[in-house]
Amino acid sequence: MVNKPTSDMSLTANGLRDWLIQRFSAIILAIYFLVIVIFLLIHSPINFITLKNLFAHLWMQVFSIITLLCLIFHAWVGIWTVITDYIKPVFLRIFIQLLIILSLFIYFFWGIEVLWRLI
Amino acid sequence: MRFSIYRYNPEADKKPYMKDYEVDIPSDSDMMVLEALLKIKEKDETLAFRASCREGVCGSDGMNINGLNRLACTTAISSLKPPIVIRPLVNMPVIRDLVVDFTLFFKQYERVQPYLQNNDETPQTERLQSPQERAKIDGLIDCILCACCTSFCPSSWWNPEKFIGPAGLLWAYRFIQDSRDTATDERLANLEDPFSVFRCRTIMNCTVVCPKNLNPSAAIAGIRRKMAEKGS
Numbered sequence: 001m002v003n004k005p006t007s008d009m010s011l012t013a014n015g016l017r018d019w020l021i022q023r024f025s026a027i028i029l030a031i032y033f034l035v036i037v038i039f040l041l042i043h044s045p046i047n048f049i050t051l052k053n054l055f056a057h058l059w060m061q062v063f064s065i066i067t068l069l070c071l072i073f074h075a076w077v078g079i080w081t082v083i084t085d086y087i088k089p090v091f092l093r094i095f096i097q098l099l100i101i102l103s104l105f106i107y108f109f110w111g112i113e114v115l116w117r118l119i
Numbered sequence: 120m121r122f123s124i125y126r127y128n129p130e131a132d133k134k135p136y137m138k139d140y141e142v143d144i145p146s147d148s149d150m151m152v153l154e155a156l157l158k159i160k161e162k163d164e165t166l167a168f169r170a171s172c173r174e175g176v177c178g179s180d181g182m183n184i185n186g187l188n189r190l191a192c193t194t195a196i197s198s199l200k201p202p203i204v205i206r207p208l209v210n211m212p213v214i215r216d217l218v219v220d221f222t223l224f225f226k227q228y229e230r231v232q233p234y235l236q237n238n239d240e241t242p243q244t245e246r247l248q249s250p251q252e253r254a255k256i257d258g259l260i261d262c263i264l265c266a267c268c269t270s271f272c273p274s275s276w277w278n279p280e281k282f283i284g285p286a287g288l289l290w291a292y293r294f295i296q297d298s299r300d301t302a303t304d305e306r307l308a309n310l311e312d313p314f315s316v317f318r319c320r321t322i323m324n325c326t327v328v329c330p331k332n333l334n335p336s337a338a339i340a341g342i343r344r345k346m347a348e349k350g351s
Contacts, residue, residue, distance in 0.1 A: 015310070015317030016346045081318075085277040
């Protein structure tokens, strides 16, 4: 009865890999938000020019894109977990999961576009 | 003292209900909950529950007492706030009153192949372990399979079929850690999917309720560490 479980839409279909990706991406996310918070505290009150200057640095753009990718992987694993806990009907689950994956992709390209325009 | 006990006989009752019983317990008594249940059964023999050894070894009388899964035979009444509310183990199919169906629990136990596997030639005498090797399975060989942990684990509530549950995983780690077992790689490979081990969200209810004070959470963390070391 207890077959090898199906892991249809998890990020990598491998428990260890999903788990490690979620943990490593959490570290990157924490560092990024720490950098942002420290920057905001140092440059308070913040204005558009200071913020634009921060994102004008190449390292900040690369760091932001890496963080955005981490956010997407992190959310993919996390939301997949919550959805497989609570939404049992298969079609509804896959539909919601698809919506979320789609919005994650949109956020990613949107994020790149925002960074691009700042350059 | 008042006891409020979950009653359900599927042959007679449409729905489960709570029934109150009064038991005389002297204030300085060191009586365990199981003894009170036996006293209640003397008055109302329709009450069904499992019990055997009366000393926390057989694991038969796991039940939910005042909100926590525990063994009735090792839970002192003096440690509880009255009224004492007794329900069957959480999220397990009720057969009758406090007796629950362990079928799925034992299927999950079976999945981790809870027996020693060794392909080496059988030695003339026993397979020796150094004291250090033996120490690695301390706290892993003491599980009595009472199901208090698995029945109290939210991950097991949401995915009872796919997630093995803390009890089964403690047993899995027991054989992964055993120096005499040679099937470690196969054991780890069997647990790689996103559900069997990794559905654990480290809620740690298992460790809170274990009547033997074992730590299934640590065992699950150990399995993950072993997998990461193996680089699978």
